Amino acid sequence: MSTITATSSSTGTPIRQRRSTPLRRRLARIPMYVVVAIVLVIFVYPLIWLLLGSLKTQDEFLNNPTWALPENWLNFSNYVTAWSSVSKYLLNSVLTVIPSLLIALLIGTAAGFALEVMIFRGRRQILLLFLVGIMIPGQMILLPLFTVYFTAGLSSSLWPLIITYTATALPLTVFMMATYFHAIPREIFEASTLDGAGIIRSFFSVALPMMRNAIFTIALVQFFFLWNDLLIALTFTTDDSLRTIQVGLLNFTGRFGVVDYGPTFAAICINVIIILVLYMFLNQRVVKGLTAGAVKG
Numbered sequence: 001m002s003t004i005t006a007t008s009s010s011t012g013t014p015i016r017q018r019r020s021t022p023l024r025r026r027l028a029r030i031p032m033y034v035v036v037a038i039v040l041v042i043f044v045y046p047l048i049w050l051l052l053g054s055l056k057t058q059d060e061f062l063n064n065p066t067w068a069l070p071e072n073w074l075n076f077s078n079y080v081t082a083w084s085s086v087s088k089y090l091l092n093s094v095l096t097v098i099p100s101l102l103i104a105l106l107i108g109t110a111a112g113f114a115l116e117v118m119i120f121r122g123r124r125q126i127l128l129l130f131l132v133g134i135m136i137p138g139q140m141i142l143l144p145l146f147t148v149y150f151t152a153g154l155s156s157s158l159w160p161l162i163i164t165y166t167a168t169a170l171p172l173t174v175f176m177m178a179t180y181f182h183a184i185p186r187e188i189f190e191a192s193t194l195d196g197a198g199i200i201r202s203f204f205s206v207a208l209p210m211m212r213n214a215i216f217t218i219a220l221v222q223f224f225f226l227w228n229d230l231l232i233a234l235t236f237t238t239d240d241s242l243r244t245i246q247v248g249l250l251n252f253t254g255r256f257g258v259v260d261y262g263p264t265f266a267a268i269c270i271n272v273i274i275i276l277v278l279y280m281f282l283n284q285r286v287v288k289g290l291t292a293g294a295v296k297g
Contacts, residue, residue: 089248112177133171
């Protein structure tokens with residue numbers, strides 16, 4: 001450990017200050033670097049393995065070792081084959097997830113606003129009912145819903161998925177929106193009322209702009225939940241033309257029912273890349289939404 005000697009300006013006596021060497025500081029950070037490297041390998045290695053597998057041919061999968069690199073790094077024929085098969089599944093996922101997400105966000109934001117900003121009897125009990133909806137396992141409602149959809153003649157369409165996704169996303173959306181609205185001072189809405197705004201005008205002109213980052217956060221969380229759903233989509237899709245991307249990947253096979261590993265890996269890569277790109281563009285809004293609640297002047 002090196003020392004630095006200085007002289008006091010008032011007494012003229014030497015003052016000895018100790019300074020740790022840069023080497024010791026770097027050695028102290030080694031455990032943190034090791035932990036970060038391990039976590040990075042755990043998350044990045046499966047993605048690299050998946051990407052390399054999407055560039056291999058069927059013969060390479062069957063004859064070469066698992067850890068072998070692709071022989072042709074520009075072999076994108078697997079992606080062409082995968083896209084021709086999963087494009088319709090991606091479209092079904094978009095047609096079910098996006099409407100469900102928009103409806104759940106609109107109703108959930110309005111419900112959270114009503115339960116936290118408006119004053120009426122029984123609002124706390126209503127919020128508890130939404131909390132009960134979060135605790136109900138999804139497996140319990142599948143059979144009754146399937147019976148209802150079949151009786152109503154909706155089983156041969158995407159409406160069962162849209163209705164079920166909206167219903168399952170509402171409890172958590174209402175609870176989180178009520179929590180965000182609880183952090184906003186009531187004086188803001190009182191001021192809008194004094195300025196002549198009604199409750200609907202206060203909701204659209206005051207509440208929604210202030211909750212923009214929170215809405216993006218909840219939308220991204222719910223999007224991942226709905227997009228990655230397999231159980232509900234597998235239960236209510238009775239036709240191949242109605243399958244979502246997750247059900248399509250589960251049943252992704254080549255000719256004669258044999259799994260074609262290259263296109264399968266490519267199809268999984270397409271699904272993963274869509275989610276990663278979406279998160280990369282919206283992660284800053286997610287961070288802002290998680291720290292929402294402060295009033296900016």
